[in-house]
């Protein structure tokens with residue numbers, strides 16, 4: 251339960267709704283417990299009017315409002331009395347229904363508000379967490395906490411709380427009435443109810459465990475199907491349809507077994523619940539019947555008790571479900587708290603300074619190891635990039651090039667050494683401002699399911715003008731292709747839109763960075779899916795665009811036609827070679843070899 255303390259702040263936020271909900275529930279139940287009293291009264295009256303009925307000394311005790319009502323109708327003729335009492339019972343049912351409607355409107359609606367707030371809280375916190383966190387948690391897990399766990403907590407803030415208030419008010423009002431009338435009979439007829447609650451709690455837990463299994467196997471099945479659809483081209487080209495089918499059937503069989511197991515328990519659950527409810531009624535009739543035989547004037551009272559017991563069984567049986575709902579919600583909130591209490595490693599320092607990026611970029615003896623894998627990606631790396639310089643970083647795959655870019659953007663902090671811009675360590679800048687001022691094209695292209703135009707203006711505070719979009723797209727050499735799409739810049743991309751080619755996606759993501767017009771540009775291997783001619787055009791365009799800007803271009807290919815101020819060759823997280831194109835050619839090392847290989851490939855390709 252202590253984990254659920256995290257949602258109390260929401261109850262406070264919606265306290266007026268909450269209090270209104272409690273009052274409405276109590277009022278609705280007050281009307282409910284008046285019905286058995288009035289019914290019992292009519293039956294008592296009927297018994298007294300039967301021929302041969304003995305005058306009785308038995309006096310039933312009624313609730314204050316019912317006492318007034320009885321005083322009013324008691325003097326009427328029997329037929330008038332029955333009509334008025336029947337109409338009153340009808341009116342009470344209507345009033346009860348009306349108040350129940352308002353009760354749901356307040357408590358269930360409150361739980362939806364809390365769900366909304368909580369989803370936003372979790373989402374906002376996810377956004378604060380750094381990339382290191384995302385590497386150690388799967389997307390499925392994150393999604394689950396946001397969807398499944400928040401829904402389970404809602405079952406607590408909504409239905410569980412509502413049942414609980416209903417239960418407490420109905421039980422206390424009925425039990426007060428019952429004890430006022432006959433303590434002995436009350437104790438006997440109420441005795442089986444705790445047993446009923448306990449049984450339901452136990453069976454509910456079994457059902458819960460079984461439905462967890464069903465959920466897990468369903469999730470496997472969905473993941474399996476989803477992967478098969480997204481990887482359909484690989485499956486078909488490797489002719490693995492049958493193997494995939496077998497795998498799917500296995501998962502499907504697992505799901506079927508679990509679902510059948512759940513259905514069996516549920517099949518026992520409901521009839522046994524009805525049986526236990528029936529048993530309580532039976533005991534009431536049995537004991538009450540004996541009492542009525544001894545004193546027939548108590549017939550009305552027995553009828554009253556039978557109605558109470560029937561009225562109480564549903565709320566009492568709900569105790570079991572409420573207890574397991576609370577348990578599940580506490581487990582879910584515990585999982586949510588684990589995330590909500592995770593503080594991002596990368597965040598603004600207390601004395602963070604506004605970033606106004608200018609000056610040289612310096613990697614000063616930087617070393618960095620990925621915490622999750624223990625891979626030393628950068629080792630004693632030093633490099634100075636003068637303001638306005640264009641540099642090319644080249645090297646074998648896995649040599650640490652992208653890691654350098656991520657250290658500059660402060661996705662991670664170096665383990666040793668420092669990355670500075672204009673003499674200030676990047677860790678001293680406000681993270682948001684630092685990233686806002688560097689135009690970055692990551693290696694993995696990602697476009698949102700939105701229009702091409704919105705994808706291009708993604709990093710800007712507002713949607714860019716058509717001219718700016720076109721300008722950026724022209725620089726990235728993708729403008730003509732966008733215009734060729736059915737709705738031009740308004741064309742939807744992604745899942746339910748046009749599927750762009752790998753090269754087109756890369757160029758749209760370059761346009762997305764260029765439109766920011768930042769003084770620093772960081773391109774991470776973003777021309778790999780572009781043909782040599784387009785690559786040439788883009789590099790030419792960039793040449794003018796970059797003019798006074800600082801640019802770091804990470805690549806596997808050498809762009810000899812762009813005059814780089816420095817070329818850095820990386821190997822195993824260290825700098826292998828450094829210099830201008832000419833210097834490295836005369837060094838005749840890795841760069842020169844790569845250059846010769848590329849030139850001879852290009853020539854043989856022509």
Ligand SMILES: Nc1ncnc2c1ncn2[C@@H]1O[C@H](COP(=O)(O)OP(=O)(O)OP(=O)(O)O)[C@@H](O)[C@H]1O
Pocket residue numbers: 385620622623625626627645646647648649650651652653654693775
């Ligand atoms: N998020 C990560 N978590 C753990 N290890 C990582 C992570 N990203 C990269 N690495 C490891 O760090 C090393 C350097 O990776 P990095 O991506 O910087 O190389 P790269 O030179 O950019 O490679 P490529 O040219 O293939 O993109 C590699 O050994 C890689 O396996």
